Amino acid sequence: MSLFRSCDERLYAGAMLTALSIRDVVLIEALDLDFGAGLGVLTGETGAGKSILLDALGLALGGRGDSGLVRHGRPQAVVTATFDAPPGVHTVLEDNGLEIEPGEPLIVRRLVKADGGSRAFVNDQPASASLLRELAGHLVEIHGQHDERGLLNPRGHRSLLDAFGRVDPSHTVAAWATLRDAEAALEAARAEIDTAQRDREWLEHAVAELTQLAPEPGEEEALADRRRTMQRAEKIASELAAIDDHLEGSSGALSHLRQAGRVLERIADAHPTLADALAAVDRAVAEGAVAEDRLREARLELAYDERALEEDEARLFELRGMARKHRVQPDDLASLTEELRGRLERLEAGEGGIAKLEATVKAARTTFDAAANALTERRRAAAARLDAAVATELAPLKLDAARFRTALAPLPRDGWSGAGKDRVEFEIATNPGAPFAPLTKIASGGELSRFILALKVALAEEGGAATMIFDEIDRGVGGAVASAIGDRLARLAARTQLLVVTHSPQVAARGARHLLIAKAHDGTVTRTGVRPLAEDERREEIARMLSGATVTDEARAQADRLLEPA
Incomplete structure (x- = not known):
């Protein structure tokens, strides 16, 4: 079954999830999904099993191989995810002794046995779960209440800021390399003289x-x-x-x-x-x-x-x-x-040589300091622009009392590198007068997802994985805020493949395609299934989300209004 194939996939060449196959994971007996570009929404009643779908994908991306995921009575669970691999994946694979041909899809398969233990494969080559997790950083960002990857990882904030501000660190990289070479030459000369003095x-x-x-x-x-x-x-x-x-x-x-x-x-x-x-x-x-x-x-x-x-x-x-x-x-x-x-x-003659090398190191350090300080200033200017861009996104997302800032702090000397002297971290304060802190420390699940969305919209094309998944980003909001979330998700999906698990009809209506997750009972057996909705079925599902168990004509009319092109 195909998901949002109608979008222009040329924008996504070589960078998205194309298929997901699930066998015997909890309530899912057998499921095969095809994906394409754009915004895909997943809806269903509470308890229908939306989390199972995300758990299965997480398993393929190196998540914990818990035997509790295996469907009752089955020997093993198998999840296979297929991607059009972005360029960074090839480097990761080569570093781990694996290869895929250029243009060949990346196929990640994970098996979990009911009696414990798991195995992983990349294009039928044995791999470790840690390699899957490393690949996941290039492939998928899953934003939910407990996710700590993607934008929530401070290690990537500096490069994201540089990309946003078009900050080029190449001069600092070259100056750092020159400084390191000069320091190494001085250290070697001193060691030689120390040895020679003893002799x-x-x-x-x-x-x-x-x-x-x-x-x-x-x-x-x-x-x-x-x-x-x-x-x-x-x-x-x-x-x-x-x-x-x-x-x-x-x-x-x-x-x-x-x-x-x-x-x-x-x-x-x-x-x-x-x-x-x-x-x-x-x-x-x-x-x-x-x-x-x-x-x-x-x-x-x-x-x-x-x-x-x-x-x-x-x-x-x-x-x-x-x-x-x-x-x-x-x-x-x-x-x-x-x-x-x-x-x-x-x-x-050593003292004279040491003096020359010390002078070389001093000059190289001066050059690096100048390049790194200039880099810091460019980052400060970029941070101010990013803070302003995020601030414009907060109020429509019902985060008008919150403040966002890009914090720059000097690194200790042993933390300096070709990337400069700065530590960069995105921080928020959720209430007036409250101190700033890292995103994960003070934001609730719903707030956190909306902050991530605001950041993603502000950063636009800069950084991030090829595919993004938001899990219940609309939790606890409705009306205009839900509409604002849907609008921003649709804008973001113009450049990035997005999957959204949602309870909001306003968000669901903005999807290019719509998947319904539902439970089915067959005697004593319960199964979770997923199917794409045709346009009339989609109208009925959004009407259900608006009115509850009993779908009214008024709800259908409102669903029609939501489904009208923006």
Whole structure:
């Protein structure tokens, strides 16, 4: 069954309740409702079950999963609400690891078991009741005697005031970010200097020790190679000396070969084989000379100097000991020296750096203070305009003795942010001379709903959820006041989807569509049903609301007058 489909739904694209399905909730056995844009009214006799409908919707929006809501004899109750999701919902879902495709409806389903426990789903993905409550803040505001969401929550008052007054906090947001960055840099620098000051004595000693050592990159490997070479030379020194004795000198092998060669030269012509022998001796002498040269080079390269070996070993042990002390590789000592020297230099120059950072913080704080103070002034001007706008709405709603104000108060320093330094809260005083207090503290159920309506009309398009529900906003009033309520609800419904539970014929007559909630008895079974009214049925229902149990022709005539276009 469709509710107020005749309105221009282009105004509501992506932001309203489109359907509600209820199964086995208290007296409701099975109910499927379709919704559209505009003002929808729900009426029925006292005790017909209007509250059950709201309780069911509240369940889908994360309300308490009380097993008492389950219809007697049934295993579970199920409520499914379908919305055209506003943009903010997608962010909430992503933050909770859920997704819906752009343009896809948001379907919230809640099950409550008769033996206790409940489950929740968002587009068939398991969800928590707390997530449903978070989503509800973007979807529906239910205003009734005990509701503490929407406009009654002071946490949203500042943003509502900013939206009403077209107050742009972007300069304050940027100034706050700059201030926070500057303060973080100063805090980090101070922490580094504090740490360095504690280590100053160690740093000075370490830098002096490393500077005196003067390690160089690659030095340890070079020393180790030279040390190994000299140690090898020490071991083969006697063998090299023995080789010299065999090859060189007057009694060495090369001397004897040369002597043999000179003798062979004198007799080589005597026989061909002697010439071959002479050639062989010449080759042996030549090879021996090469060996002699190579040995001479080896002796130079393997020169063994006991003092140099001791010096290299001492340097090598010193480098390795220093590396162990600082827990680095020997080749990293040179870079460590520079690092520690840099830390010491920064420490010595630290006070100057801190002073510069302090100056930066001071300048950033001045900029933020100026931006935040200007923001406060713009909010004060917007608050005065909002107070005046609400005041014009109070008298027609039979709240002429009440006063409304938008209270601005400075936040403590730890409450400052990119949104400024202000705490904003909507307050009322219901009687002359009475002090101002938060809405929920001093307003009765009917007064509270009318204050909310006055605020909503004043704020017009600014903030709020996609769908609003007023529960018996007309309680305790009639006549001109009820007509004023109906007029304002109709004006508000031009921009926001509204559902109103009402006992007032003046309010009911302003609805774009009308739902009747009624009980039906079938033997021992009682059921609550909801059905849309055709125009003639609507006239009869409004006449009943005017006259009571017996509907008179006079009541029907008055209903016709109420239903005439405004």
